[in-house]
Amino acid sequence: MGTQQSRPVTLRTIADQLGLHVSTVSRVLHAKPDESLRAASADTVERVRRLADELGYQPNPHATSLRTRRSNLVGVLVPRLSDIVLATIYEGIEEAAAEQGLSTFVANTGDNPEAQRTRTKMVIGRRVDGMIFGDAHADGRFLAEVAGRGIPFVLVSRTCADHPSVTCDDYLGGRLVADHLLELGHRDVAVVAGEPYASTGIDRTAGLVDRYREAGLPIPAHRITHSRFDVPGGHAATARLLDTPEPPTAVFAVNDFAAIGAIGALREQGLRAGADVAVVGFNDTPLAAELPLPLTTVRSPMLEMGRRGLRMLVRLLEGEAVESERLRPELVVRASSAPRP
Amino acid sequence: MGTQQSRPVTLRTIADQLGLHVSTVSRVLHAKPDESLRAASADTVERVRRLADELGYQPNPHATSLRTRRSNLVGVLVPRLSDIVLATIYEGIEEAAAEQGLSTFVANTGDNPEAQRTRTKMVIGRRVDGMIFGDAHADGRFLAEVAGRGIPFVLVSRTCADHPSVTCDDYLGGRLVADHLLELGHRDVAVVAGEPYASTGIDRTAGLVDRYREAGLPIPAHRITHSRFDVPGGHAATARLLDTPEPPTAVFAVNDFAAIGAIGALREQGLRAGADVAVVGFNDTPLAAELPLPLTTVRSPMLEMGRRGLRMLVRLLEGEAVESERLRPELVVRASSAPRP
DNA sequence: ACATCCTACCCAAACGATTGCCCCAAACGT
DNA sequence: ACGTTTGGGGCAATCGTTTGGGTAGGATGT
Numbered sequence: 258m259g260t261q262q263s264r265p266v267t268l269r270t271i272a273d274q275l276g277l278h279v280s281t282v283s284r285v286l287h288a289k290p291d292e293s294l295r296a297a298s299a300d301t302v303e304r305v306r307r308l309a310d311e312l313g314y315q316p317n318p319h320a321t322s323l324r325t326r327r328s329n330l331v332g333v334l335v336p337r338l339s340d341i342v343l344a345t346i347y348e349g350i351e352e353a354a355a356e357q358g359l360s361t362f363v364a365n366t367g368d369n370p371e372a373q374r375t376r377t378k379m380v381i382g383r384r385v386d387g388m389i390f391g392d393a394h395a396d397g398r399f400l401a402e403v404a405g406r407g408i409p410f411v412l413v414s415r416t417c418a419d420h421p422s423v424t425c426d427d428y429l430g431g432r433l434v435a436d437h438l439l440e441l442g443h444r445d446v447a448v449v450a451g452e453p454y455a456s457t458g459i460d461r462t463a464g465l466v467d468r469y470r471e472a473g474l475p476i477p478a479h480r481i482t483h484s485r486f487d488v489p490g491g492h493a494a495t496a497r498l499l500d501t502p503e504p505p506t507a508v509f510a511v512n513d514f515a516a517i518g519a520i521g522a523l524r525e526q527g528l529r530a531g532a533d534v535a536v537v538g539f540n541d542t543p544l545a546a547e548l549p550l551p552l553t554t555v556r557s558p559m560l561e562m563g564r565r566g567l568r569m570l571v572r573l574l575e576g577e578a579v580e581s582e583r584l585r586p587e588l589v590v591r592a593s594s595a596p597r598p
Numbered sequence: 599m600g601t602q603q604s605r606p607v608t609l610r611t612i613a614d615q616l617g618l619h620v621s622t623v624s625r626v627l628h629a630k631p632d633e634s635l636r637a638a639s640a641d642t643v644e645r646v647r648r649l650a651d652e653l654g655y656q657p658n659p660h661a662t663s664l665r666t667r668r669s670n671l672v673g674v675l676v677p678r679l680s681d682i683v684l685a686t687i688y689e690g691i692e693e694a695a696a697e698q699g700l701s702t703f704v705a706n707t708g709d710n711p712e713a714q715r716t717r718t719k720m721v722i723g724r725r726v727d728g729m730i731f732g733d734a735h736a737d738g739r740f741l742a743e744v745a746g747r748g749i750p751f752v753l754v755s756r757t758c759a760d761h762p763s764v765t766c767d768d769y770l771g772g773r774l775v776a777d778h779l780l781e782l783g784h785r786d787v788a789v790v791a792g793e794p795y796a797s798t799g800i801d802r803t804a805g806l807v808d809r810y811r812e813a814g815l816p817i818p819a820h821r822i823t824h825s826r827f828d829v830p831g832g833h834a835a836t837a838r839l840l841d842t843p844e845p846p847t848a849v850f851a852v853n854d855f856a857a858i859g860a861i862g863a864l865r866e867q868g869l870r871a872g873a874d875v876a877v878v879g880f881n882d883t884p885l886a887a888e889l890p891l892p893l894t895t896v897r898s899p900m901l902e903m904g905r906r907g908l909r910m911l912v913r914l915l916e917g918e919a920v921e922s923e924r925l926r927p928e929l930v931v932r933a934s935s936a937p938r939p
Numbered sequence: 940a941c942a943t944c945c946t947a948c949c950c951a952a953a954c955g956a957t958t959g960c961c962c963c964a965a966a967c968g969t
Numbered sequence: 970a971c972g973t974t975t976g977g978g979g980c981a982a983t984c985g986t987t988t989g990g991g992t993a994g995g996a997t998g999t
Contacts, residue, residue, distance in 0.1 A: 315722075317664070318660075318723070318724055319659075319661075319663040319725060320660075323658070323660040337689070338689055339682050341680050341685075344679045344680040347679060348679055348680055348706060351705060352706075355705070355717075355720065360720075361703070362702070362703070363692070363704065364692060365689060365692065376696075379696065379701075381656075383659055384660060487884065488888040489888065517888060518888060520890060521888055524890065543828065543829060544858070547829040547830065547833065547859060547862055548890075549861060549865065549890045549891065550890065
């Protein structure tokens, strides 16, 4: 824990106490084993190390960053941390960052372009080494700007153009859902497709739509509607989808929360989710399994996505060429998806 | 947006370009109106300002921090960001921090004392000006250590000893629940009390228990059981509570997620939440209103708690004396709390 | 005409760590 | 015996800001 209370211990504290020069102490403490051997005698190395942790020495990161032009900081932008999906991804990022000795700044942008700009500027002002965006918009304008300014970054959760990203294979996820619903006999499915600018929703929808088309059952446009990624969003969207002479026999919501909203909307119309209408979500958030009506959903490796995203950024910062990763989703069948009535 | 791409623009860039000394530029850019007037002529001030934002100058925070020994950084520790309650509180913190020109580091500790120690150390190593703990443990040992080291901090969500904190008035919240259940005629209520080290659960429980005692209906010890603050935790705890000859007619779970778990456990026993057994949660998370069985709960001002927590820390850093704040909870009655059958 | 006071700046020393270069002494080679 | 290497460290500049002191030249006061 270090015995110091007021005076911060610096390299000089140690150097003076040992009659050495700060540069020597710096080399001893900083360099890897191979280096420190030629920096000082084994005996000196030992004395320096011992005193350093006796005093609880911790290098001043501001001084280091100033000198090295490397902050060991990364900025993370997400739509909302109170969305458990992004929160979990961020947990992965933070975990991996800590392992690498990096720290992260995270900020919400609410998917608002202006906030994206101002928050990015703030974060860059803090001299981060790189950034991770969890709120990429399909139109890619903002990210093009950032790339143009030479800031290294990677994307998580959503893809955009060919910026490096770590995502779930959302398209495949959509296909898995289609396979499942086809198998259950559903010929008429509606999609709560999420925000139109999010690749997650776009790709999940595309996967399902393509698979249905391949099965000879093209999904008409009026069966697809956009929505927010939350409960009220899913509720409203589903209400719209049900406002038709013949309601669909299955609803695919591209997000678990939207799916919960969908269940609510169904109930409101006197339809029983899981019996009259199959409902499938996406992400397998912890709640899905524990709902009164356990939710069929697609598990996406959120924590892993965050971890890999950070490691990809690190490789990028080291100058390596990186390639986008697409993680494998997995269908989890539960009670909410019933066979076609 | 700044026209620079590679060479960072510093005070010197501006000074050289204007034939001034960096110190002059620094004063012009840094000081408040009253100061900058005596730092340079109105004309010079104007030229400096114009060039600064033409070049998109952003002060290097590492240099500033090194010099001033103030980092404008605050560290935040929470049990888990993927818990929506803490995530929301953190959003409030981050929001308020941004308004004050501060940045935050946030880390999960999982309520694990060792993680609390190592993460705190990391954060302090980053030279934060102060900290906010959302994971205080009732036993206060760790926080006493931190206080002993002279790190300024405040608590949010949970209280501990007399460290300054911003919390919901959890005790009152518990009483509100008791009032409600008493009014409904419930004479036999069980409590899913959360983690034993969290003041939230402790106080909410105490509020309910005290009120019931005052009503002449003391709650026996076997009606109270601890649990994790999540769905499986609430499920398991409720299962234990139901494993008795005469099940209670109402269950108070000190957290919405635990309440959802409780509803599941009831169903498993063939009991209908909201009909056979009243269920009340706490926090009024966005889900509560949207559940298949809308949940009676107590609204706690989570975002506001975060915002106030940060502002309290700022006051503390400015040397003001601060006093703990207890925010008002509000009972929200929904379908899950039925009158006693 | 002299001291005095502003005005509008400049100087230089920090803050703490990193790093290319230099240097001294002992050891070594031939 | 003398030049060369090597082991063990010291020197000093540098990163970008802040801030407690100057100081030169003009205006002001008497």
